[in-house]
Amino acid sequence: MICPLCGFEYDETALDCHAACPMAQGCAIVCCPNCGYQSVDESKSALAKLLRRLLKPAPPSASRSKNNEPS
Amino acid sequence: MTCHPEAPALDPEAPIVLVGNPNVGKSALFGALTGRYVEVSNFPGTTVEVSAGRAGDIPILDTPGVNSLYPRSDDERVTRNILLARPPRAVVQVADARNLRRSLLLTLQLAEFDLPFILDLNMADEARAQGITVDTARLAQVLGASIVETVATRKQGVDALRARLEVAQPIGYRIHYDGAIEAALARLAVLLPSEPAGARAVALMILAGDADMLARYGGKHTPALQQIVAETAAGYSQPLNYVIAQQRSRCVDCLLGQVAHTSRRGGAAWAEQFGRLAVHPLWGWPILAAVLFGMYMFVGRLGAGVMVNWMEGVLFKQWLLPVATRLAGYIPVPLVVEALVGPYGVISMALSYGIAIVMPIVLTFFFAFSILEDSGYLPRLAVMLDRPFKAMGLNGKAVLPMVLGLGCDTMATLTTRILETRKERVMVTLLLALGVPCSAQLGVLLGMVALLPPSAIAVWGAVVVVTMFVVGWLAARLLPGQRADFILELPPIRMPQLGNIVIKTVARLEWYLKEVLPLFVLGTFILLALDKTGALNLLEQWAAPLVVNGLGLPPQTTGAFIIGFLRRDYGAAGLFTLARSGALDAGQLVVSLVVITLFVPCIANVMVIAKEHGWKTTAWVVAFIFPFAFGVGVVLNLALHALGITFA
Ligand SMILES: Nc1nc2c(ncn2[C@@H]2O[C@H](COP(=O)(O)OP(=O)(O)OP(=O)(O)O)[C@@H](O)[C@H]2O)c(=O)[nH]1
Numbered sequence: 277m278i279c280p281l282c283g284f285e286y287d288e289t290a291l292d293c294h295a296a297c298p299m300a301q302g303c304a305i306v307c308c309p310n311c312g313y314q315s316v317d318e319s320k321s322a323l324a325k326l327l328r329r330l331l332k333p334a335p336p337s338a339s340r341s342k343n344n345e346p347s
Numbered sequence: 348m349t350c351h352p353e354a355p356a357l358d359p360e361a362p363i364v365l366v367g368n369p370n371v372g373k374s375a376l377f378g379a380l381t382g383r384y385v386e387v388s389n390f391p392g393t394t395v396e397v398s399a400g401r402a403g404d405i406p407i408l409d410t411p412g413v414n415s416l417y418p419r420s421d422d423e424r425v426t427r428n429i430l431l432a433r434p435p436r437a438v439v440q441v442a443d444a445r446n447l448r449r450s451l452l453l454t455l456q457l458a459e460f461d462l463p464f465i466l467d468l469n470m471a472d473e474a475r476a477q478g479i480t481v482d483t484a485r486l487a488q489v490l491g492a493s494i495v496e497t498v499a500t501r502k503q504g505v506d507a508l509r510a511r512l513e514v515a516q517p518i519g520y521r522i523h524y525d526g527a528i529e530a531a532l533a534r535l536a537v538l539l540p541s542e543p544a545g546a547r548a549v550a551l552m553i554l555a556g557d558a559d560m561l562a563r564y565g566g567k568h569t570p571a572l573q574q575i576v577a578e579t580a581a582g583y584s585q586p587l588n589y590v591i592a593q594q595r596s597r598c599v600d601c602l603l604g605q606v607a608h609t610s611r612r613g614g615a616a617w618a619e620q621f622g623r624l625a626v627h628p629l630w631g632w633p634i635l636a637a638v639l640f641g642m643y644m645f646v647g648r649l650g651a652g653v654m655v656n657w658m659e660g661v662l663f664k665q666w667l668l669p670v671a672t673r674l675a676g677y678i679p680v681p682l683v684v685e686a687l688v689g690p691y692g693v694i695s696m697a698l699s700y701g702i703a704i705v706m707p708i709v710l711t712f713f714f715a716f717s718i719l720e721d722s723g724y725l726p727r728l729a730v731m732l733d734r735p736f737k738a739m740g741l742n743g744k745a746v747l748p749m750v751l752g753l754g755c756d757t758m759a760t761l762t763t764r765i766l767e768t769r770k771e772r773v774m775v776t777l778l779l780a781l782g783v784p785c786s787a788q789l790g791v792l793l794g795m796v797a798l799l800p801p802s803a804i805a806v807w808g809a810v811v812v813v814t815m816f817v818v819g820w821l822a823a824r825l826l827p828g829q830r831a832d833f834i835l836e837l838p839p840i841r842m843p844q845l846g847n848i849v850i851k852t853v854a855r856l857e858w859y860l861k862e863v864l865p866l867f868v869l870g871t872f873i874l875l876a877l878d879k880t881g882a883l884n885l886l887e888q889w890a891a892p893l894v895v896n897g898l899g900l901p902p903q904t905t906g907a908f909i910i911g912f913l914r915r916d917y918g919a920a921g922l923f924t925l926a927r928s929g930a931l932d933a934g935q936l937v938v939s940l941v942v943i944t945l946f947v948p949c950i951a952n953v954m955v956i957a958k959e960h961g962w963k964t965t966a967w968v969v970a971f972i973f974p975f976a977f978g979v980g981v982v983l984n985l986a987l988h989a990l991g992i993t994f995a
């Protein structure tokens with residue numbers, strides 16, 4: 277994601293802190309490696325996902341994703 | 348097959364390797380080039396192993412998506428090793444044309460491998476649809492590389508790409524790292540085998556601390572190589588891999604600056620004008636003041652005032668609690684009834700504090716904050732706030748992102764790992780725990796203070812600002828060389844989108860409630876247990892000299908301070924409720940909120956400090972913070988009395 281504060285682009289899935297934090301299980305906070313600005317990872321919020329679906333109905337073409345099985 | 352006269356005899360089996368960030372269309376392009384189907388899906392990480400195919404008689408490899416060739420994951424290691432194992436015929440970087448910055452970060456890493464290269468800006472259709480244009484001719488010129496645009500899913504541009512493959516050349520652009528790193532690279536190069544390609548990349552990886560590379564290429568020089576790395580690392584306060592990544596990232600910014608690319612649909616003229624004024628040395632301040640005033644009205648008046656009045660006064664007091672009390676009456680066990688709706692009950696205390704008092708405040712706070720983020724004003728606010736820090740020689744970078752972000756100390760404590768000596772680490776941890784409130788808690792405290800007269804707000808604000816400056820001052824002394832600007836680019840100002848704001852707000856609110864409600868419930872049980880055993884009474888008597896005489900507060904506040912040990916905002920909610928019921932006057936509320944503000948943010952923070960620094964250090968930190976917080980409160984109380992200030 278792109279840090280809303282400093283504009284640095286980082287991979288929020290590869291944050292070191294998530295490996296180090298004793299409460300990392302389901303930790304929804306992401307922290308910019310450049311400036312330290314913290315925000316909430318929206319993809320970890322069930323409510324936000326639900327709202328997103330309500331606000332923006334899924335695009336008509338379902339053909340783009342064939343298989344969503346993670347690794 | 349040699350169209351390249353000066354090239355050494357080409358291995359006919361040397362493959363073309365497709366490399367790129369996750370989910371950019373590598374597998375789609377692989378399919379277009381080879382006619383072979385591999386799984387394509389709109390899910391990053393679909394390709395987890397390398398698949399091989401052929402375009403005509405040239406072998407082609409599809410690789411897992413990577414964000415970096417300095418491996419942090421197995422996928423990244425796989426891809427990196429392919430580039431080093433057998434020199435490929437050419438590397439095709441598949442890039443998402445919509446996200447040039449992320450792509451170029453990888454491009455500049457690939458440049459260091461010194462392999463024949465083509466940059467493929469894929470998803471050209473989507474980019475166009477979103478109004479994103481890249482001046483590819485100019486980019487090709489500054490990068491010194493061949494660039495094509497494709498729509499892999501519709502095979503557009505694939506023929507042009509195929510034609511370029513024959514004449515691919517290594518990237519011309521070279522990053523020049525700072526003097527110390529370049530010197531180290533030169534020293535490493537002498538000791539490393541001079542591979543035909545990739546020597547610089549290997550040296551950089553070793554410098555960045557890649558043990559694999561050291562084992563593979565170090566040979567008998569391993570100790571000497573390690574020595575060079577250690578000597579170089581000693582010159583920086585941050586780890587070398589971070590330093591290298593940062594310098595590379597700056598080069599990407601510099602490249603982007605030279606290439607016209609509109610990443611968002613043309614902003615309005617007013618927005619551009621406003622964006623400029625917002626960081627103007629003069630006009631920036633009134634704008635900042637207006638924004639803060641707006642937040643104060645929204646969070647303080649609407650959230651902490653109107654909404655809390657309704658939620659607590661009407662919804663809970665008039666409707667929910669009476670119903671809950673009646674229902675609880677059917678439960679035959681008195682203790683359970685009390686645990687639910689008694690003075691220290693889960694519904695009457697934990698939920699009513701959490702839902703009726705804290706939630707409206709954080710809801711409005713997060714909403715206001717999401718507007719700042721989505722409109723692009725937030726980085727400008729940081730630029731403005733950073734100026735007084737800079738002017739005073741303080742380190743704003745160490746403080747501002749934390750105060751502006753969620754500022755969870757738990758995480759901040761972990762980032763102190765980059766500090767070198769143990770003393771520094773403990774100092775910064777202590778300061779963070781003491782001075783920099785997690786902004787959600789700051790929002791709660793702000794909302795409560797906002798109901799007080801302006802002079803009282805000023806007193807509380809001064810305490811927060813002074814601690815922030817002290818943290819900035821110490822950070823400036825402990826973290827030398829960190830005073831560089833931390834804002835990389837200012838996004839354009841735009842009209843915030845309601846949909847984005849609502850989603851951001853909801854995600855944060857969910858996170859917050861999940862985080863706090865369990866602790867609120869726990870705190871309530873602790874108070875109930877203390878109350879039932881008579882310990883609460885004893886504690887109140889025992890704390891009276893401090894709470895009543897020192898701080899000038901009524902004895903009931905002891906309970907609020909006790910739950911404040913678990914989380915500051917819980918304690919604050921207790922104080923706020925006392926004030927609303929008339930048990931605390933404005934002066935007493937200020938004193939007690941100042942004390943709570945200086946508490947350790949939450950119990951989770953204590954646990955992380957313990958994990959990072961051990962229980963002994965934690966005990967010291969805690970033994971410092973609480974007496975300090977109460978000490979400041981006592982001094983403030985005495986000063987207010989001596990000066991006769993009542994905020995009435
Ligand atoms: N509109 C458009 N969609 C594309 C294009 N190329 C790929 N896609 C879509 O983008 C998604 C990702 O494509 P993949 O080929 O799986 O991406 P990948 O880079 O192999 O992804 P990983 O293997 O997971 O790293 C799929 O839904 C494709 O259909 C393109 O040029 N235009």
Ligand SMILES: [Mg+2]
Binds near residue numbers: 410
């Ligand atoms: Mg793939």
Ligand SMILES: [Zn+2]
Binds near residue numbers: 280308
């Ligand atoms: Zn950042």
